[in-house]
Amino acid sequence: MNPGDVRVRFAPSPTGFLHVGGLRTALFNYLFARNSGGKFILRIEDTDRARFVEGAVENLISTLKWAGLEYDEGPVVGGEYGPYIQSERLDIYGKHVEMLIESGAAYRCFCTPERLETMRKEQEKKKLQPKYDRTCLRLSPEEISSNISAGKPFVVRLRVPDDTVIKFSDVIRGEVEFSSERVDDQVLIKSDGYPTYHLANVVDDHHMRITHVIRGEEWLSSTPKHVLLYRAFGWDIPTFAHLPLLLNPDKSKLSKRQGDVAVEDYKEKGYLKEALVNFVALLGWNPGDEREIFSIAELEKEFSLEKVNKSGAVFNVEKLNWLNFQHLRKKPDAMVLAMLKEHLMKVSIEVSRFNDQYLLSVIAAMRERVTFVKDFTEKSPYFFAAPKSYDPGVVQKRWKPESAVYLKALAAEFSGLSDPTKNDYEAALHRTAESLGVGNGDIIHPLRLSVSGMGEGPGLFDILSIIGKEETVRRIESAVNELK
RNA sequence: GGCGCUAUCGUCUAGUGGCCUAGGACGUCGCCCUCUCAAGGCGAAAACACGGGUUCGACUCCCGUUAGCGCUACCA
Numbered sequence: 001m002n003p004g005d006v007r008v009r010f011a012p013s014p015t016g017f018l019h020v021g022g023l024r025t026a027l028f029n030y031l032f033a034r035n036s037g038g039k040f041i042l043r044i045e046d047t048d049r050a051r052f053v054e055g056a057v058e059n060l061i062s063t064l065k066w067a068g069l070e071y072d073e074g075p076v077v078g079g080e081y082g083p084y085i086q087s088e089r090l091d092i093y094g095k096h097v098e099m100l101i102e103s104g105a106a107y108r109c110f111c112t113p114e115r116l117e118t119m120r121k122e123q124e125k126k127k128l129q130p131k132y133d134r135t136c137l138r139l140s141p142e143e144i145s146s147n148i149s150a151g152k153p154f155v156v157r158l159r160v161p162d163d164t165v166i167k168f169s170d171v172i173r174g175e176v177e178f179s180s181e182r183v184d185d186q187v188l189i190k191s192d193g194y195p196t197y198h199l200a201n202v203v204d205d206h207h208m209r210i211t212h213v214i215r216g217e218e219w220l221s222s223t224p225k226h227v228l229l230y231r232a233f234g235w236d237i238p239t240f241a242h243l244p245l246l247l248n249p250d251k252s253k254l255s256k257r258q259g260d261v262a263v264e265d266y267k268e269k270g271y272l273k274e275a276l277v278n279f280v281a282l283l284g285w286n287p288g289d290e291r292e293i294f295s296i297a298e299l300e301k302e303f304s305l306e307k308v309n310k311s312g313a314v315f316n317v318e319k320l321n322w323l324n325f326q327h328l329r330k331k332p333d334a335m336v337l338a339m340l341k342e343h344l345m346k347v348s349i350e351v352s353r354f355n356d357q358y359l360l361s362v363i364a365a366m367r368e369r370v371t372f373v374k375d376f377t378e379k380s381p382y383f384f385a386a387p388k389s390y391d392p393g394v395v396q397k398r399w400k401p402e403s404a405v406y407l408k409a410l411a412a413e414f415s416g417l418s419d420p421t422k423n424d425y426e427a428a429l430h431r432t433a434e435s436l437g438v439g440n441g442d443i444i445h446p447l448r449l450s451v452s453g454m455g456e457g458p459g460l461f462d463i464l465s466i467i468g469k470e471e472t473v474r475r476i477e478s479a480v481n482e483l484k
Numbered sequence: 485g486g487c488g489c490u491a492u493c494g495u496c497u498a499g500u501g502g503c504c505u506a507g508g509a510c511g512u513c514g515c516c517c518u519c520u521c522a523a524g525g526c527g528a529a530a531a532c533a534c535g536g537g538u539u540c541g542a543c544u545c546c547c548g549u550u551a552g553c554g555c556u557a558c559c560a
Contacts (some may be wrong), residue, residue, distance in 0.1 A: 009536065011560090012560090013559080013560050015560075021530065045560065047559090048558095048559055048560065050559080051560080081516095112488040113557095113558070115487090116557090116558085124485085125485060127486090127487085128485095129486055129487085129556075130486095130556065130557090131556090153558095155558050157558095168501090173489070173490095176488075176489085177488095178487075178488075179487085182487055182488090182556090183487095184488075184556080184557095186557095187557080189558085190558040191558055192558075194558090196557090196558070196559085197558085197560050199538085201560095205487075216554095217488095217489065217490090217553090217554065217555095217556090218554055218555070218560090219554095219560090220489065220554075220555080221487075221488055221489085221554070221555035221556075222555070222556095242489085244489090244490080244553070245489095245553070247488095247552095247553080249494095249495085251552060251553065252552090253554070254551070254554070277519045278498090282497080282509090283496070284496095286496085286497060286498075288498070288499095289498085289508090290498080290507080290508045290509075291508095291509095292496095292508085292509055292510085298560090299542095304496080309497080310489075310490060310491095311490050311491065311553095312489095312490070312552085312554090313495090313496065313497090313554065314495060314496075315495095315496095316496065316510075316511085318495075318497045318510055318511050319496065319509075319511080320510095321510090322497080322509085322510055322511085323510090329523095347512075358485050363531065366522095366524040367522095367523085368521095368522055368524090369521070369523075370522095375542090379522095394520090398520090428517095441519060443519095443521075444519040444520085445519065447519090448519070448520065452520095454520090454521090455520055455521075456520050456521030457520070457521060457522085457524080458520095458522085459518095459519075459520090459522080460519055461519090467530095478560070
């Protein structure tokens with residue numbers, strides 16, 4: 001097979017939002033396809049009508065798009081192996097399952113869910129493995145046709161061969177084998193006529209010419225069923241790669257309850273897609289050297305299945321935050337400006353009050369201090385409005401009885417400046433301190449408090465030159481009044 | 485319970501028999517820088533689950549134990 005012939009797919013079921021684990025699976029498929037010059041396909045596995053969620057498909061597609069994982073074939077964009085939505089392929093599965101029944105690789109089962117349930121209970125009580133007892137395998141052709149003509153509902157089950165060992169190899173895990181005794185006669189077609197995952201997945205992967213099945217480890221145990229199906233159809237078996245699971249901090253499979261799992265949640269919290277993708281890529285994969293920060297393009301170039309590791313990875317938000325900081329820092333000013341404006345609108349701050357040059361200087365001042373775009377307003381609200389209150393802790397530490405006097409003198413000094421620069425403010429402050437016979441710090445700290453309301457932030461003189469002389473003087477006066 | 489997968493610092497990981505006194509990153513702590521907070525620099529604490537083999541030599545190979553996780557549906 002030529003590298004360019006690689007075809008992989010991401011096959012989510014539309015039961016809600018895209019999960020970060022799903023994003024990771026999608027990403028690895030995408031990266032593998034891009035890296036090998038192959039095709040990345042999106043297929044919707046909507047064979048469970050009970051769990052279908054309205055709008056989930058659209059949401060999946062838009063989230064994938066947001067993350068930058070454009071697919072080559074799939075819903076909306078189409079492709080020559082469609083349709084790419086399983087509910088639109090029902091006739092295909094029906095035809096194939098007929099073939100299986102013909103050849104004896106599958107059989108109809110008329111057992112009711114209730115009977116199955118009591119059977120299972122019985123088996124559990126006897127400490128046996130829950131497994132279909134093949135009652136319907138022993139039905140005569142006459143019984144079967146009379147059941148059918150009587151309109152009895154039925155499912156179609158896979159006839160698992162006895163006494164064989166099913167082996168397959170997995171790129172990530174090596175050789176894996178299961179005894180067929182352990183494999184249940186899996187339902188292939190449900191009584192509502194829809195296929196189960198197992199059937200639909202194999203049929204579609206074959207017809208869509210999928211070369212590599214890259215999916216989560218939770219599928220490893222059902223892979224023997226799939227292998228059996230490929231054999232029953234006489235089809236080539238694709239290469240399997242079962243990815244390690246994403247875990248909660250307590251090491252269980254990543255789930256809601258223990259934090260956010262929807263990609264959308266992270267997007268809304270202000271995470272950059274670059275950071276999320278970078279982070280999730282590093283969960284289970286690494287380039288083998290000591291780099292940590294990757295663009296999507298770099299990942300496409302570097303990714304290989306051989307470097308994917310076997311053990312589950314805890315989704316650790318601390319590192320994601322750091323990566324967000326790193327990626328935000330790398331963004332050009334113009335892009336941060338656009339994001340900042342969007343954020344200001346979102347928090348109802350009148351954007352037109354600030355020109356681009358002003359916002360750009362805020363960005364320059366805060367670059368090293370923001371992890372998220374929202375931090376511009378949360379960590380430095382004083383660039384967008386005069387302080388409404390003063391941090392009590394800082395007041396206690398920095399505001400002395402004589403501060404008001406010093407600041408009045410400073411305000412007078414500042415007022416005399418014309419069109420001051422950052423250095424002019426600094427020089428003026430030094431002059432004031434000297435004539436007062438106090439240290440610079442005796443003025444600097446109360447001044448910072450006055451103009452910002454807090455005790456931390458960019459260089460004080462940067463702040464002053466950004467907000468300007470008038471505003472600075474005004475804020476000093478307010479603080480002096482407020483703090484006496 | 486059965487079957488399967490996995491097992492290096494708190495977390496993500498490097499490591500494919502000697503380069504390991506086990507490396508990097510996040511986080512934590514300390515120092516430097518400094519008007520504060522960051523950023524940056526320097527430094528520290530922190531791991532090969534356990535027990536047997538194999539070998540001149542095991543983090544690396546094999547077996548077992550233990551632990552965790554996954555699967556065990558007419559869900560995916």
